[in-house]
Amino acid sequence: MKVIVIGLGAMGSSVLYNLSKRGVEVIGIDRFSPPHQFGSTHGDTRVFRVAYKEGIDYVPLLIRAKELWYELSQERESDIFLNTGVLYIANHENDSVVGPLEVTKSYDIDYEQLSHEELVYRYPALRPDQDMVGFFDKEGGILKVEDCVESYLGFSRNFGAKLILDEIVLNWKASNNGIEVITESDRFFADKLIVSAGAWLTDLIDLNPVNLSIERQVNHWIDVKDKTQFSISELPVTTWEYGLENRSFYTIPDLGQGFKISRHHGGEITNPNDVDRSVKNSEVEDIQQLFESFFEASGVVENSKTCLYTNTDSQDFLIDFYEGNDNVLILSPCSGHGFKFASVVGEIAADLIETGKSKFNLTNFSFKKHKNFN
Ligand SMILES: Cc1cc2nc3c(=O)[nH]c(=O)nc-3n(C[C@H](O)[C@H](O)[C@H](O)COP(=O)(O)OP(=O)(O)OC[C@H]3O[C@@H](n4cnc5c(N)ncnc54)[C@H](O)[C@@H]3O)c2cc1C
Incomplete structure (x- = not known):
């Protein structure tokens, strides 16, 4: 064949x-x-998570996916997956923290729930709103x-x-x-x-x-002053939902290229052959503000790159x-x-x-x- x-x-x-x-x-x-x-x-x-609120049917695939990422690491004799864990942060009623907990009722996933006080005590770099709590998916991490x-x-x-x-x-x-x-x-x-x-x-x-929409996204990297505080030894991946509109963003610890921070969705719909790959000042300022609102640290956006989501209507x-x-x-x-x-x-x-x-x-x-x- x-x-x-x-x-x-x-x-x-x-x-x-x-x-x-x-x-x-x-x-x-x-x-x-x-x-x-x-x-x-x-x-x-890229972020790897297992307590998958997007749908319980994804979990068996994730369990196998993780085995295969480890196999690939062995084959290439260096890690492509870093098991930092993924910390979901949101209001205690938000699907970001409630959804993953539901998944753990059906699958044996290593996790921890964190109160607002535990969040700020354990991770001094974070500045969550008073009503925010954490769900820590210990099996998640970072793929290179x-x-x-x-x-x-x-x-x-x-x-x-x-x-x-x-x-x-x-x-x-x-x-x-x-x-x-x-x-x-x-x-x-x-x-x-x-x-x-x-x-x-x-x-x-x-x-x-079947409808597809191509969505422009921008990844940003922040040059943080205190690099240790934002390294994988101190901070896991974080995903956040905040505000009345439940806007979301995620961060990935500094692996040497800067502290990565990006909004999830909300980008303009585009065409892959005609994408605006320049990054606007307003997009950089937006991320700078986001960083200053939710992190107890100083740092400046030093690099930004566009990327494309290819969405189905159901997101499956x-x-x-x-x-x-x-x-x-x-x-x-x-x-x-x-x-x-x-x-x-x-x-x-x-x-x-x-x-x-x-x-x-x-x-x-x-x-x-x-x-x-x-
Ligand atoms: C900013 C951003 C952040 C993301 N974060 C995460 C995350 O944290 N975790 C996660 O799980 N997923 C994440 N994703 C989603 C994930 O990265 C994508 O789902 C995945 O990479 C898509 O892979 P693909 O093979 O479908 O597309 P691509 O990797 O884009 O591959 C398509 C390939 O087809 C080629 N091609 C197209 N047309 C032709 C043609 N006519 N002839 C020849 N070649 C052609 C292209 O050159 C391209 O190489 C993220 C995506 C983006 C954009």
Whole structure:
């Protein structure tokens, strides 16, 4: 069997690795040379969480994903996952702290609840509002995003995968003879196709009536004065919800590039081929203010980068064969929370391509479910 993977970001690089490791003949094609700065998979780090308020069905996938991230760390002989824990901070009635607690009723997850007083005592760098409490997901942490993709692509090459980089796929056709993929300068043939083109997915595939929205996000890094206070030895990942509109942001400790802080959602809807990649002064000022409001420390935004969320209306992933054709598999979009799953999504996709089945319940990720969502 021969397989082509279009798009070698988080999902595509992982499935390329999984298939090539199993001895499948596989070609991976990308319009850039991943990891790159133009899609959804860059910016040093990603948050990994297990007490997943987005849906209890995600938890078995997360448990397997974590095993696979540890396996990848062993294979590359250096850590790509740092188990710092993830601290959710919000009003005691907010879903950010109530939702994860619900998940722990069904799954054995190591966690701790923190009162407002415990929060500020344990983490002097934080300045939560008086009504805020904490839920500490001890199993969460940080993934080094570019290292993951580089490892997957490097190992795939060693396992015999062919990588075609800086080459745009223009079109593809499925017929009784198999799959034909047409790029700017060549044609490739295979038995099966995986389309993991992230924000560009609808350039290659008509998903109608499933709607995708591409959302511009900005990551910021703060040069903090007291670096120790913001290092992984002193602070876990934090996620916050605050105010009447429940706005949210998250922070990732300083691993040497600065203290990372970003809003989650609320970005402008854009087109991947026409993204405003400049960062406005107002966006930097907004983050500076956020930092000064919720942290007891001094620091200045020193670096900012844009990135793209590819959202479905339900915020669930889309992982399914295209229009019932079990030779064409769509992976992603992952609605701004997919990276942590990339390891298990690659394994799932390889199983689907090889056997047509997965051991996980993928109902929420099906075309049918997305078509019926309103
Ligand atoms: C700012 C930000 C923060 C995030 N934080 C988190 C987090 O903390 N935790 C988490 O779990 N998730 C997080 N996410 C989400 C996560 O990063 C994404 O879900 C994931 O990286 C998406 O991977 P992908 O493979 O679908 O897309 P991408 O990695 O963008 O890959 C798509 C690839 O397809 C290629 N391509 C597209 N069109 C073509 C074509 N025509 N021909 C050839 N190649 C093509 C592109 O070049 C690209 O390399 C975050 C996302 C952003 C933007």
